[in-house]
Amino acid sequence: MLDLKRIRENEAQVREGLARRGLSTEVIDAVLERDRERRRLLSETEGLKSRRNRTSEEVGALRKRGADTSAIQAEVRALGERIAALDDRVREIRAGLDALLLGIPNVPHASVPTGGGAARNVVLREVGARRAFDFEPRTHVEIGERLGILDLARATRMSGAGFPLFVGAGARLQRALLNFMLDLHVREHGYTEVWPPVLCNSAAMTGTGQLPKLAEDMYRLAADDLYLIPTAEVPVTNIYREEIIARPLPVCLTAYSACFRREAGAAGRETRGIIRVHQFDKVEMVKFVAPESSYDELEKLLDNAEDVLRRLGLAYRVVALCSGDISFAAAKCYDVELWAPGQRDWLEVSSCSNFEDFQARRAGIRYRDAGGKVRFVHTLNGSGVALPRLVVAILENGQQADGSVVLPEAVVPYMGGVSRIEVPV
RNA sequence: GGAGGGAUGGCUGAGCGGACGAAAGCGCCGGUCUUGAAAACCGGAGUGCCUUCGGGCACCGUGGGUUCGAAUCCCACUCCCUCCGCCA
DSSP states (O other), rough: OOHHHHHHHHHHHHHHHHHTTTTTTTTHHHHHHHHHHHHHHHHHHHHHHHHHHHHHHHHHHHHHHTOOOOHHHHHHHHHHHHHHHHHHHHHHHHHHHHHHHHHHHOOOOOOSSSOOSSSGOOEEEEESOOOOOSSOOOHHHHHHHTSSOOHHHHHHHHHHHTOBBOOHHHHHHHHHHHHHHHHHIIIIIIIIIEEEOEEEEEHHHHHHHHHTGGGGGGGGGGGGTTESSSSTHHHHHGGGGTTTOSSOEEEEEEEEEEEEEOTTTTSSOOSSSSSSHHHHHHEEEEEEEEEGGGGHHHHHHHHHHHHHHHTOOOOOEEEEHHHHHHTTTEEEEEEEEEEOOOOOEEEEEEEEOOTTTTTHHHTTTEETTTTTTTEEEEEEEEEEEEHHHHHHHHHHBBTTTOEEEEOOGGGGGGGTTTTOOOOOO
8 A cells, every 4th residue: 555645745756656557547636635635624523522522521620519511511412423423524535545545556666667568578687598309398287197297187077177186296296396495495595484374364465465456366255254365475474464573674484375366367378287277386485674675685585586496407587577567566576487398488486576665554564663763664575486387397397208207406305315207107 | 162251552460431541560762870781770662643833633452332521331243361062
């Protein structure tokens, strides 16, 4: 959520931010108009309340002396009625204002390239050589089914399309990769591991910005005001909701979680295989940092995500998203994409974002600066990394002519020494 | 799921409907003393909003209600604790 004062005082900057996202700035007019009305009514109401408080105290004093207070009591009662009416009106305006503010996206950082659509994203670097094949590389679906480690048909029978079932070495690979990534972030990148709930309430979802805009994309348990999380970002960021963080910043947390996405509106896109699924597993990194350092911390976060791929020896590239492509809550965002030879395409496996104080303001996450002043933290997060597309890349890059798959060395210890998944006889 | 108890500032914990934005202790910050520290003593300190910058308003789990006036009384909800039942 944007600071109302910021909209008031830096109107042009906010309008430019919306425009860079390709959005209308009409909402700003509505916000400013309601804000003016709200402040006008507040002054009036508070003046009346001040009068009521003083007069009411008088009643007490007069009573003590045994004086008749019926006239003055009637006066206060009348004041109370006026106040109640005004309060209702203020509440109404405030609710409307909040609804507007919750629907306004973050202002893109100055360093974000301007433009809309993937074509305007900027490829910053490509790391690692793409493997050359002396045979026609197969897709992960072909590889996985032949190896008997991926059973999409049976998964569809129990849950529908988009719910992968991993078997044998495939299941083991999931567990191995998760442990490999968590160990890396905890032991070498300085993160504290957490294991969060995968159902969160609407307040938490609003805090990180999934609500109100992305309601259609989430699985919801209507009877309980609970949603299945689309990413561990939600529970992990909300750990400090409505708190003044007492620990020294930065606070760096990492978590594995299952993630659930309805992918409404994505029907027909990337439906083959496990590139876009309704349930998947992911290791997430989340940081709570002082505002001065958030852009340095974003670079570190990005490097932590890249480190996963470097150690697995996979070819990847880093993309700076343009202003029309960054997510609702983000001020700046880098995507990390893996090369998948069976797809002949780059697959997004991580999105590293700085939200500045956008989420912190919604979720009420604050800290005390050196001077003891209470301020909103900056929050960041990034995948480190998402599993299904990582598995796609490992299978498609590691495939051999005979159908077997050679695994990256770094996961072999986590696979109980297995370095190659063989075709069953 | 059943029965009872509870929710107050960073923590512990007081609070006859007007004195309470709130005692006290701990912790924290500043000062005195000290070579330095500890102890002792003195002082300071909640959050948000509005403002004509004098000040004002709101906040004691959340939302309603009673009253001239609510941390305090009433109702509902949420969460926590104890006991019983059930369960991995």
